[in-house]
Structures are given as C-alpha cells and as structure tokens.
Amino acid sequence: MKKKYQQFQELCCLCPCFLELKCLVGVVFLDAMTSQKAKTVLTLNAEAVDSLKDGINFKKSPEDGKCYIIYKNSDGLRACKNQCKHQGGVFIKDIEDLDGRTVKCTKHNWKLNVSSMKYVNPPDSFLQDELEVEILEDGGLQLVELSPVDPWLADPREPQELQEGEVKVTYLTHACMELQLGQKRFMFDPWLKGPAFARGWWLLHEPPADSMDRLCAADLIYISHMHSDHLSYPTLRDLAERRPDVPIYVGDTSRPVFWYLEQSKVKLTNINVVPFGVWQNIDEHLRFMILMDGVHPEMDTCIIVEYKGHMILNTVDCTRPNGGRLPEKVDLMMSDFAGGASGFPMTFCGGKYSDSWKADFIKNERKKLLNYKATLVRSLQPKIYCPFAGYFVEAHPSDRYIKETNHKNSAEDLNALINKFAPEIKTWTPKPGAVLDLGLALKDPNNR
Template identity: 35%
Template structure:
C-alpha cells in the first residue's frame, strides 16, 4: 500500500541541546514525545503506551528506560522493545514504533510518522478536513429507511435500506463469571428480530459483547447468519463457542462494499489494539459510527459523522469497591466514584468534540450487579445515566448535538429523529431474582468444589496453570488469596514470582514488594480451568 511521511513536530535546537543522554520525555506544541539520545544517534517515539495509552516518564533505575505512569509497562527507548512485558516477535504490540527524524538547516529536529497514503487507496477509510470522506452526497430518505433500534446494552439493529445488521447481542445470561447481568429486558420478539438480520457484528471478546448463550438462541432459528469481526493481531472472535457457521474477519480500516448505497468498515482501537474495534457504516451519504468501548477509536483519526453510538456509564471494574485497604471506606468510595464518573463523562465529551455528530446514542453501559453477595458493590458502584449524558452534552455543545436515550424497542428514524426524553417504565428493566442468579452461578461454584485437580492437588494444579499460561519475565510478584462469595479468605495463600522466569515460592520473605489479590474461588478456578483471561473476574467484581 502506498505510504507517506506525515510531519508531527519540530524539536527546536535550543530544547534539543538541553536533553540528557538516555531517555527524555518532552512536549513540543502539545505533542508528547519520548526522545533517546546516545552516542550512536537519536530515537524518537510518541509518548503513548501500547497497553492503554498511558504517558511515559523516565525510569529512575535505568537511563534508557521509559516507564508508563498508569500500569508500569516499560520500554527501552534506545531499541524500542518493551522490557516489562518483554517484546514478542510475533506480537508487534510490544514494540514501540519509532518515528522518522531529520535535522533541518537551522538545527531543529523534525519528527515524522509513516502513514498510509490514503489519497491513493480508495477503499481505505478517510477522515479529511475534519469530517468523514463519504462516497457520495446525502440523498433523501423516506420514513423507516435508515433506522437504529435498541435491544439492550450494546445491541442494536441498524437498518439501511433493505440491509440489517445487529451489533454485540448480549441479551440473556450473565457476563464476567456471574458479575454482570443485563439491565434491560429486551423486546419480546428479540430472538425473531435478530434471526432475520443479514449480519451480526461483534466488536470484541468481552462477554457483554460476545455472548455465546445469546448467539445460541439466535442460531436455533438461523445458524447461517454471517458474523463479522475485526482481524486483530491478538486473535479475533473465532472459536468453538461460536454457534454460527459463517465468520468473516475484515481487515481493519477498509471499506466493505455491499451496494452502491451502503458500505461498512471495522476500525481499530489505539488504546487496546489487540482487543477492541469499532464499526463505521455509510448509507446514501449518511454516516453512523459505533465506537462501542474503544478508548482511542481509529487511533484518534476522526472527524464529523452523523450518528454516534458509544459507552458512557463507567463502573466496569472492581475498583474501588473491591479494594481491601483501610482507606477504602464507603465514604471514600462514593467520592472516588464521583471523580471517576466525571472523568468518564469528560472522555465521552472529548470524543464527541472530534466526531461532532448530529445525534449521540449512549449505550453499552446498561448492566446490573445482581449477584446476591454483591449488595454493597451494587450500592456503591454508581454509574453515569443516560440522563447525565444528555445534560452534559447540552451543557457542552449547546444544542448542536442531540441525544437519543434508548429504551428497549425504541427506534431512531433518521428521516425524522424523535429526540424527546422517553418515559422509563418498570417493564424496561430485567428481573434477576436471587434464585435464578444462584442457578446461573452454579457452574462456577461446581468448578471450585468438584473439579478434582483443585480439590486433591491444589498447589500442583495452580502451578500447572501458570506454567501453561507462559506469562513470565514480568516485574511482578503475586500473593493470591482465594475467597468465598463474600470475598473472605477460605484457602491458604499461593505465591507466584514472574521475574526471571517463573517461580512458586512457599512464602515471600525474600520479596521487597508484591501485589496481594483477593479473588472469589469460584470465578478464579473456573477461569483457570477454561483458560480464560483474568479480566473475566476482575471486571466482574470477583477480585
């Protein structure tokens, strides 16, 4: 594909002369950079961690190392290789991409990045001059031609002419090992409606977006619905749990044509490049962008579109509700949650500033904590509401962006959008009686108390799991304390040292610093038995 160099910034010679040998973190015209100076030359990188976009600062222990201020990831600014975790040749996510530099005649260091020459690639999604480059001007619509219908959480059906596509159907069952349950009761005929769509888009692997249980219900009526997913470096949603027979992995950032009037593309996430994606659809010159949970959709390359859907609520983590330290009183947690929710709303406003849609649909934040033992978590884990979003949008954009507040079955028609505030009814909300939830939790509990390796040979089983996971050479020491449903310890601590290979010490008398994790035994052992990611239980309030 044709490529070109895009100018980023010029580091003045006066600033360049003040930099020290080794790692430097500088800001030039609001552009944050990491600069390494050594006898062999200069290396420059964007100051953005490949993990979740945190900012680097120079490491105090090694002159060439930059350490992320958010989660402690480290990379060698001379080689570009991450050292914590170590670089993996099969996964370029762990190599910081170096920028191109050249000295100007005045001695300034000009910094460029290599980008795709989109002007020579017509099928590549392009944002230019502050807006999405559409294929054609907008054509007139008739009622019911271009619509969005909400079904629950992150699931909508988008109708563009005769074409229908559903997104992220999680409408039945729990998610995150019993931590999450759908807040809304889906429309009565949801399984019939979803079985009649032309395609289903799944943004990422998290179980509130990729729900095999929901898909199995749909597949009973129509197992041949094509599934589309982004072709991610770290693996796409294609596995034995997927009940549909047709799965298509689309190259990120390229349009897929369906007719002269409709096309769509799956775009990457700059914050979680191996996990998340977003969906862009164009119909008759109108554009719809669903950024789902992306923290940095399309690597920040955005512009004006007509409709935007995205998350808004927050609360998708055990922090701070599940923290055991003394300072985490209810009063402290309430205040902390207020700050976190305000930050989350600010992030949403920043994205809307870049996208400048006519209409924003706040979705992908409608879940509840229905586990019987999670009463305190449910009380303290306050979230932004759609009403909060509508007020913040009005205060920020003064009427230039409308908000469509979704309720189950509510339809947005782009011919004549109805943006009045809906009346919320009791029937909109799903019921999760304790007896039903306990039945859903039973598979996790049975793993904890009946799966023989964990009962008969616990230590050996845990060592086998961590050896199989092959996670090592990471600056981390863990003390794992398995707990009951109330997060009270019920097993002896287990220790794992990931530094310099993998060790399982009997105690941590030799360690200076380590992390102590309290985790529900049922969720932890179920995740280990099935080789699941740890986000399965830490997002689900089990640690």
C-alpha cells in the same frame, strides 16, 4: 476477494495467533492487503519514562534517527512526530511561550501547541496527527502510528436524501442496536440473554420480546470484541440453532474474538474476520469499516456504517477509538458512557482501600470519563449522539456490595453536558424498543 479458511491456514502459520485460530471452523479472513496498520515508532524503557519532565520532551529513535515530541502533564502523555505539517520542518522549543506548551518550526515559524495538538500559528488552522501512547506493563512506553489515519476518506460518497422509514435504528438492550438500512438489517453486539462475566453482569433492561427473532432475521452482525457483554455465547447458542450461517463480522485483532468458539460447541459457520480500515461493501448503498482501538488494539474495535453516504459511527467500548482520529459530522454517533466496568477498586479491601477512598476514586474516574466523552462528542460534532452500551447491573445477591457502591454515569448526565456545551448536537437516550428514523431526524431533529 473472500478466501476460505483452509487456504488461510498457510497464512496463519506466519501469524502468532495461529495456535488459537487453526481449529476454528467457518472462520473466513477477508483480504487484508490494504488494511490499516499499527506500527511502533519509538519505545522507551521505564527509566526513560520516569525521566520525562512535565511539559515538552524531545526524543529521537536510536533505530532510525526519527524525532518525536512527548508532552506530559497531570492528565497523562500526548505524542506526535517532530515534523511540521507545512513542509516537514523540525520543531524546537518556542522560547516566547512561557507556559511550555508550544513548539516552533525552524523553517517558517509555524507554531504548534502540543498540549492540544493544534497549530496556533497560523491560528485555527491544522491539527497535528497524534501518535498513540501505549504504556507497557514494565513501566515503559511505545509510540504507535496508525496508517492511514483516516481510511474512511477512501472512495467518498455524496449523501443522498433518505426517505421516511428507510433507515431505522432500534435500541434493544445494552450495546445491542439493530440498524435497518434499506433492505438490510445490521445488528450490533447481541447480548440478549444470560449474565456476562460469569455471573457478574446482568442486563439492566429486558430486551423487547421479539429481539431474538430480530437477531435471527439479521443480514449481518458485528461483534466489537470478546468481552461477554458483547460476545454472548448464551445468545449465540440460540442464534446458532436457528441461523448457523448468519454472517458475523469481527475485526482482525491479534487476540481473536472467537478464540473460544470450538470449546463452546456453538456452531456458527459464517464468521468473517475483517481487516482494519477497509470498506466492506454489502450492496450498492451499504458498506462498513471496522477500526481498532488505540489503547487496546489487540482486542477492541469500533465501526463506521455508511448507507447512501450517511455515516453512523459506533465507538462501543473503545478507550481511544482509532487513536482519537474519527470522522467528523457523522449523522449518528453512539458510544459507551457509564464507567464502573472494572472490578477495581470495589473488589479490593484492606490497606488504603477504605470505603471513602474507593468512593472518591470511582467518583473521580466517572467524572473523567464523562468529560472525555463529552469533549470527544463535542469535537466530532455528530448530528445526533446516542449514549448506550452501559446498561448492566451487578444483580447477583452475592454482589450486593458492588452494586450498591459501584456508581456509574447516567446517559442523561452525559447528554446534559453535551446539550450544555454543544446545543446544536441532538441527543437520543433510548429505552429498549425505541426507534430512531434517521431520515426524519435529519430533516427535523425534533422528529425522531
């Protein structure tokens, strides 16, 4: 199934990323024949977007005549196909719904609330598959369909009992976790030394002293995306000197994760570009699948790791992982939590960008992120949830103003919110070196 890079030069000629990939050495593309695809089904220009009214909007594609529903409110836009889950009937406005959120199927009167994408008749029944809404730079938008929507359901495996010590999750620092899964060690997003984003971000936590040894001993490494707090060349340079052939896996994003590899002079010889939504079998018990982000499919990814039928979901920094469609009731879910990752608006001044405007803005953004994460976790019902990938600080002296004003969410605040609304979900807030024994924790959530 593996194809050598040289054989892929031909394929890459067909792909717009060829210019960036053609000189990479040691990059292997894994078979993409059955991968998950993102397809644009409807495009609206800026004028059409401006004319969308609050509430329900019915739209038709001029290309193929297919119909879509776009719901607009102060939180933004949601969209789906105008196609009933029952037997494919077409929805029309439900005149009995005074709130303007519900549509009614013309075939057998099923009703769908498009503000929540839940069917209300039959009650508590189905969820409508959502389309991704991508806002374009010119003010237009695209509706994007992921297909298949839930590829992890392919070839399901029954969970087997885990022994004590069989699956251990060790938090190292920021987004770097080590998973020991039977005899294999799987490392996520190793940023272990040096700053990220030039000298803008620094590790908040010192990683454990043996972190680099652990990284060099890994059987496989996943790098979620190209941002330098996940793809850390200072870390990879040290790794390459000791383990140049360590298998590294990245998603097949249109903006390649390792676009800078050759210029960096870091010699890594076993980089594998993985198609989206396809299980990668590592041994008889261990497999993983990389999924794309719905908002930034060109560069951001997340991952499901499965060992003996137990799933670990890491949504990393994704804004809307896999378009919001994710496996429920996984054994462990981890995600970012902090916010404050952008230089906006703290690096702006003058005009409306007063200190109080900026403080209000980031307070609002942080609150929205906290609520979104809590809602997502609550809806997915993982057995254990761990916020991570937000442990950075703008420590350089020249960034003191940003450090003092760019407040971030705390992992404890998010966990408190989750504990309040979903007490059955156990939360884990690790410090560097902390270990979760998954087998023990599943038997007794208070025993980690």
